[in-house]
Amino acid sequence: MTKSLVRVAGLKKYYQMGGTVVRALDGIDLEIKPGTFTVVMGPSGSGKSTLLYLLGGLDRGTSGEIWVDGQSLNDMDENSLALFRRRSMGFVFQSFNLIPSMTALQNVAFPMQFAGVTSARREMQARNLLAQVGLEDRAEHRPTELSGGQQQRVAIARALVNDPDLILADEPTGNLDTASGAAIMQLLSDLHLAGKTVLVVSHDPRMTRFATDKIFLLDGRVVSEEEYQSASLGTMDL
Amino acid sequence: MKFFDLLRLIFGNLNRRKGRVALTAIGVVIGTAAVVILVSLAIGLQMNANEQLYGIGDLTQIQVSPTYGEGPVVVGPGGGGGGGGGAPPQQKLLTNLALEEIRAIPGVEWVVPREFLMAGGMVKYQRLEGWANIIGVDVDDLALLGLEATQGSTALGRGVVVMGPMIANNFYDPRQRPGQEPPPPPDLYDQQIQMIVSKWDAQGNETRKNISLRVSGVLKEARGESDWTIYMPLDQVKALNEWAMNRRINYNKDGYSMAVVKVANVDQVLDVADQITQLGYQAYTPQSFVQGINNFYVILQVIFGGVGAIALLVAAIGIANTMAMSILERTREIGLMKAVGATNRDVLAIFLGEASGIGFLGGLGGVLIGWLAGQAINVIAIVYLAGQANQQGGPPPSVAVYTPLWLPVFALVFSTLIGMISGLYPALRAATMIPVMALKYE
Ligand SMILES: Nc1ncnc2c1ncn2[C@@H]1O[C@H](COP(=O)(O)OP(=O)(O)O)[C@@H](O)[C@H]1O
Ligand SMILES: [Mg+2]
Numbered sequence: 001m002t003k004s005l006v007r008v009a010g011l012k013k014y015y016q017m018g019g020t021v022v023r024a025l026d027g028i029d030l031e032i033k034p035g036t037f038t039v040v041m042g043p044s045g046s047g048k049s050t051l052l053y054l055l056g057g058l059d060r061g062t063s064g065e066i067w068v069d070g071q072s073l074n075d076m077d078e079n080s081l082a083l084f085r086r087r088s089m090g091f092v093f094q095s096f097n098l099i100p101s102m103t104a105l106q107n108v109a110f111p112m113q114f115a116g117v118t119s120a121r122r123e124m125q126a127r128n129l130l131a132q133v134g135l136e137d138r139a140e141h142r143p144t145e146l147s148g149g150q151q152q153r154v155a156i157a158r159a160l161v162n163d164p165d166l167i168l169a170d171e172p173t174g175n176l177d178t179a180s181g182a183a184i185m186q187l188l189s190d191l192h193l194a195g196k197t198v199l200v201v202s203h204d205p206r207m208t209r210f211a212t213d214k215i216f217l218l219d220g221r222v223v224s225e226e227e228y229q230s231a232s233l234g235t236m237d238l
Numbered sequence: 239m240k241f242f243d244l245l246r247l248i249f250g251n252l253n254r255r256k257g258r259v260a261l262t263a264i265g266v267v268i269g270t271a272a273v274v275i276l277v278s279l280a281i282g283l284q285m286n287a288n289e290q291l292y293g294i295g296d297l298t299q300i301q302v303s304p305t306y307g308e309g310p311v312v313v314g315p316g317g318g319g320g321g322g323g324g325a326p327p328q329q330k331l332l333t334n335l336a337l338e339e340i341r342a343i344p345g346v347e348w349v350v351p352r353e354f355l356m357a358g359g360m361v362k363y364q365r366l367e368g369w370a371n372i373i374g375v376d377v378d379d380l381a382l383l384g385l386e387a388t389q390g391s392t393a394l395g396r397g398v399v400v401m402g403p404m405i406a407n408n409f410y411d412p413r414q415r416p417g418q419e420p421p422p423p424p425d426l427y428d429q430q431i432q433m434i435v436s437k438w439d440a441q442g443n444e445t446r447k448n449i450s451l452r453v454s455g456v457l458k459e460a461r462g463e464s465d466w467t468i469y470m471p472l473d474q475v476k477a478l479n480e481w482a483m484n485r486r487i488n489y490n491k492d493g494y495s496m497a498v499v500k501v502a503n504v505d506q507v508l509d510v511a512d513q514i515t516q517l518g519y520q521a522y523t524p525q526s527f528v529q530g531i532n533n534f535y536v537i538l539q540v541i542f543g544g545v546g547a548i549a550l551l552v553a554a555i556g557i558a559n560t561m562a563m564s565i566l567e568r569t570r571e572i573g574l575m576k577a578v579g580a581t582n583r584d585v586l587a588i589f590l591g592e593a594s595g596i597g598f599l600g601g602l603g604g605v606l607i608g609w610l611a612g613q614a615i616n617v618i619a620i621v622y623l624a625g626q627a628n629q630q631g632g633p634p635p636s637v638a639v640y641t642p643l644w645l646p647v648f649a650l651v652f653s654t655l656i657g658m659i660s661g662l663y664p665a666l667r668a669a670t671m672i673p674v675m676a677l678k679y680e
Contacts, residue, residue, distance in 0.1 A: 058577060059674040079581050086579020093677070097574045101254040111578035113243045162579070 003070075005165060005197055006032040006055060011064030013050050013220075024050040025061065026220035032166070032213070037192040038199045039207050041228065042217030048201040049170050051217070055199070056089045056168045057081045069165060086115055090159030092169035096151045098143040098158075104130060105139040108157045115162065129157035133187060149180025156187060167191065169200045173207070185210060239584050248591035252599075255564070259596055262560040265553030266600020267607060270653045273546030274608025274645060279615070280542045282640040284535035288528070297528060299384070300499040300511050302340065302349075303520040305330040330518035331493030340499060343513050345506035350383065351376050351494035353475050357435040357482035361405075361468070363424055368409035370401065371467040372433070374475025375498075380457070383498065385464055389427040390455035394471045398454035401426065402465040426453045433468075437482040447481070550656055553600065557660035561593050565668045572668050573676030582669040589665035590658055597657020604653065605646040612639040 013025040024047045032038055042048045053059050055066060057073050066073045068088065076084060085091075098107045109126040117125075130136050133153040143151050152172060159167055169188060173181030181204070189210040192198045200207055208214055216228035223231070252259050306329060330336065337349045355372035362368075377383065380392035380400055392400055406423040414420065433449045457464055480487050499514065499521075501507045507525040514521040565572070575585060619638030 053674045082581040091577045114239050114579045
């Protein structure tokens with residue numbers, strides 16, 4: 001049995017909202033093995049994004065533990081968490097989060113500055129990655145000069161610059177039309193087939209086509225597929 | 239993050255918000271320009287005042303006289319100090335030993351004793367009579383004292399004198415009848431003049447002595463004592479004084495009536511004067527007067543600089559505001575930077591750098607404008623002041639506004655620092671944002 005890349009035990013994330021407590025995550029246990037393509041499914045507000053951000057070390061849980069590569073994120077201070085994200089994580093967001101004043105090439109190369117990579121190597125690597133996502137001829141374009149699908153591909157290229165252990169994508173197709181959404185799914189699947197570990201958060205059932213593993217979330221808890229299907233009959237189509 | 243990458247990122251970020259950066263920097267430009275112009279003006283005024291002041295004598299010279307006390311202090315019964323009331327100052331004569339003592343003070347270049355002629359000071363030239371300060375100095379050449387000649391030389395010797403330029407104006411015709419035009423001042427250079435010295439015996443009978451001397455040099459106007467003085471070798475004046483007093487003078491016992499002390503550096507003058515006073519002699523230097531005036535101009539500089547600094551303070555608030563706005567607008571960008579591995583320190587450095595960059599750019603503009611404006615003021619003011627000087631006499635000023643090199647350097651560092659301080663709070667807020675919150679910010 002392979003060692004797991006990510007292990008989560010009893011993870012809770014509560015938000016205090018005035019007088020009430022919002023239980024965004026209410027006791028999560030899961031494992032992600034290296035080389036898998038995991039899709040986290042769940043209706044809006046079920047805690048998918050919260051889970052993804054906690055796995056990526058962008059926030060801390062209220063209680064519980066997360067180990068990535070055997071290392072507990074609880075034990076890391078803010079600086080170590082930043083270095084952990086720099087070395088081990090690649091993020092893809094629903095809203096792309098490209099820097100509007102920078103070209104596609106500069107956006108892809110941007111994270112490498114913090115790692116102290118020389119500018120010549122940054123440019124070379126960024127060009128390679130843009131070619132990998134099929135955008136070599138758009139390197140000098142700014143985000144506003146690119147379609148949504150192209151912007152998301154730039155963002156995926158950016159997530160790959162540090163050769164991360166885990167790619168975390170939060171509704172990467174959420175802002176895209178069906179066709180470009182499908183292309184992005186295909187791209188993520190290609191990365192998985194090339195050996196990457198991918199975790200995608202989505203409430204789009206088509207995403208599960210590529211999945212090797214599926215996690216279903218309801219109200220901050222992991223549920224079985226059956227439970228999820230019966231519950232989602234009432235909530236999915238709004 | 240590499241320093242050069244950081245710089246490029248900072249200036250890239252400033253560049254993409256040119257308009258706002260420029261508007262914010264204008265405040266800094268105005269403040270810095272104000273500091274540069276006003277402080278330059280204060281410095282210029284001070285230099286002008288000093289130029290005028292140099293007329294009052296060589297500022298590196300100290301005049302030292304002996305202290306004629308009430309004799310040695312008598313120690314009262316019971317020993318110790320005796321105390322009570324001001325003890326009479328201890329007598330300190332300017333003997334040759336004393337001169338050695340003064341020469342030993344660090345910073346002293348030379349010490350030259352001098353004596354007044356105590357047997358009168360009447361001089362005659364043909365039918366004209368005049369009066370002069372007659373001083374004997376122990377140097378071969380007056381050039382050592384910093385004096386210059388307009389005619390002849392400053393060298394002293396037997397039978398010759400070097401005189402100040404105003405002496406000639408002192409001559410009058412004793413037989414002049416009322417209503418008659420006074421004679422024009424004679425050109426005395428290379429002429430024979432008569433010096434009349436006199437003494438009285440116990441019965442009140444006057445003995446006169448006529449000494450014939452040739453004028454071997456006329457000094458340049460120094461607007462000081464030397465203008466009205468006839469200089470002779472010290473031993474000649476000593477001989478005349480001995481004749482007048484009917485006794486021998488021993489400088490090892492009686493001391494000189496005055497000595498001139500030359501200090502290597504203006505900055506040391508007050509210090510050396512202090513030490514001479516501490517040794518018990520009387521020291522006088524125009525520098526203490528100049529110091530007072532300088533203090534006034536330093537205060538003026540501080541006040542003027544303060545006015546500019548207030549303008550900079552207002553600009554600082556502008557920078558803080560711009561940075562706070564910018565950080566709010568770029569919250570998601572900050573979140574992204576953190577997601578891709580920027581540490582809190584990276585984020586802090588970027589935003590502090592941007593704020594400092596605004597301060598630096600504004601400072602650069604301000605220094606440039608301040609310097610140019612100063613040059614313009616100079617051109618106008620010098621023409622105007624020269625006109626004034628023509629009417630009122632005195633030398634025309636050479637500068638109105640003076641910008642020493644340290645001022646623009648200081649102003650640039652200061653404005654950059656102001657930018658950095660203004661950016662401190664916004665940048666700290668950016669650096670400590672929780673990444674998730676920043677990424678979700680709408
Ligand atoms: N910063 C926050 N403050 C308060 N409540 C939050 C915050 N972030 C998320 N939540 C709540 O936590 C729950 C889960 O949110 P999220 O993980 O974003 O859901 P999903 O991504 O599945 O739509 C929601 O009810 C949401 O309102
Ligand atoms: Mg979400």
